[in-house]
Amino acid sequence: MSNADWQGKHVTVAGLGVSGIPAARVLHGLGAVVTVVNDGDDERSRAQAAELEAQGITVRLGDGDTLPESTELIVTAPGWKPGKPLFAAAAEAGVPVWGDVELAWRLRGRDGREPAPWLAVTGTNGKTTTVRMLASILEAAGLRTAAVGNIGVSLLDAVAGEQTYDVLAVELSSYQLHWAPSLRAHSAAVLNLAPDHLDWHGSMEAYTADKGRIYEGNQVACVYNAADPATEDLVREADVEEGCRAIGFTLGTPGPSQLGVVDGILVDRAFVANRQKQAQELAEVADVNPPAPHNIANALAAAALARAFGVEPAAVRDGLRAFRPDPHRIEHVADVDGVAYVDDSKATNTHAAEASLAAYDPIVWIAGGLAKGATFDELVTGCAKRLRGVVLMGADRALIREALARHAPEVPVVDLDRTDTGAMSEAVREAARLARPGDTVLMAPACASMDMFVNYNKRGEAFADAVRARAAESA
Structure with missing residues (x-):
């Protein structure tokens, strides 16, 4: 869409926040008549509204369900559920609803510049890490790039700002994909699929379908997880451009058109001259x-997308070497008395915790929080043999305790009957008591944090502080 298409267009932006405010400003700058509607009417919302109103943008607080008159388009924050009355009113009036990703996609190249291709990543877990790995690889190849979407540079800023890019590494959530019907990536990956956000989507089928939108119209490669057949099923169902290939990644020996691992080496049998007989070493x-x-799986997915874009093997190696993970993602905090303490506070669901627990043995596991409707029998069954002991905390800890009683009755369990933030120090003390030299104390809660902490970052910081305090006592 050109700048002229926006002049005088009446656009309603649904939601203040990290996506709504940039969308309102960009649209206003393009000449649109912008009204922002927001459910909340608290002090923070009022301050945000005042800043937008000073720029000539209308804001309606405490009224996120009524469709403003003359609305021709809604641009919604990704977290707003499809069942809100605002969207029902829009459907009845024939008003389209876009997310911030759809808006960014439509704004590409409006100033005459060649739009940067998107290499897109989704999945239940591992999105941020994979996108940041991908950006590191692209940078090592000498390309102008940015990690955008849910992380890093604002996606709208990336397409509407002064900076130009050769390619963008884009993280996309299921929410964002739901509201992005026109997105057509150069190449895309679905890392994994497990039940999550079902309260928003309504069912696993709807959640999976929204994830699968990322493959629609792919030009070069649809990257899937060979260990997760549901991701390959999505590739089969996608309507892609002619010549687009299905590229798998595996922790085992790769077949043709796959990336995998052989004798400690990450290898490529997809983007080589003779994939039936040849393999290209990428990294160790x-x-x-x-x-x-x-995390090796994340690296293979990032490498597959980079190779689909034509990146040389040496840049894959150099980019992975340069990459440093974000905090609270299987982050080693310290060794105390021969015991390793690892912070994976980002493991906010059972699928993420399962991956984290598979990386260590034996483990004293710190778990619990808000279960978000999850069950824990399958998780406990899979990790039971690795557990030295378990320390439980948080509002829904009983669900994990009951699963442990059913499937790992011999494992010692400490149940902390408290949900205050100070419980973390006690949890670390109890975990240290259960642990032996050579063990790993792993905080992979398998639950959300909001019962006790503002977010998973604060939970991880509390764990790290408690571990460092213990290290100081032991010194």
Whole structure:
């Protein structure tokens, strides 16, 4: 869409926040008549509204369900559920609803510049790490790039700002994909699929379908997880451009059109001259930080997308070596009395915790929080043999305790009957009591944090502080 298409267009932006405010400003700058509607009417919302109103943008607080008159388009924050009355009113009036990703996609190249291709990543877990790995690889190849979407540079800023890019590494959530019907990536990856956000999507089928939107119209490669057949099924169902290939990644020996691992080496049998007989060495497992199995899978997915874009093998290696993971993602905090303490506070669901637990043995596991409707029998069954002991905390800890009683009755369990933030120090003390030299104390809660902490970052910081305090006592 050109700048002229927006002049005088009446656009309603649904939601203040990290996506709504940039969308309102960009649209206003393009000449649109912008009204922002927001459910909340608290002090923070009022301050945000005042800033937008000073720029000539209308804001309606405490009224996120009523469709403003003359609305021709809604641009919604990704978290707003499809069942809101605002969207029902829009459907009845024939008003389209876009997300911020759809808006960014439509704004590409409006100033005459060649739009940067998108290499897109989704999945239940591992998105941020994979996108940041991908950006590191692209940078090592000498390309102008940015990690965008849910992380890094705002996606709208990336397409509407002054900076130009050769290619973008884009993280996309299921929410964002739901509201992005026109997205057509150069290449895309679905890392894994497990039940999550079902309260928003309504069912696993709807959640999976929204994830699968990322493959629609792919030009070069649809990257899937060979260990997760549901991701390959999505590739089969996608309507892609002619010549687009299905590229798998595996922690085992790769077949043709796959990337995988052979004798500690990440290898490519997809983007080589003779994939039936040849394989290209990309990097060593030791180049992946940290070299946990699920993180190696992330690295292979990032490498597949980079190779689809034509990146040379040496840049894959150099990019992985340069990459440093974000905090609270299987982050080694300290060794105390021969016991390793690892912070994976980002493991906010059972699928993420399962991957983290598979990386260590034996483990004293710190778990619990808000279960978000999850069940824990399958998780406990899979990790039971690795557990030295378990320390439980948080509002829904009983669900994990009951699963442990059913499937790992011999494992010692400490149940902390408290949900205050100070419980973390006690949890670390109890975990240290259960642990032996050579063990790993792993905080992979398998639950959300909001019962006790503002977010998973604060939970991880509390764990790290408690571990460092213990290290100081032990010194």
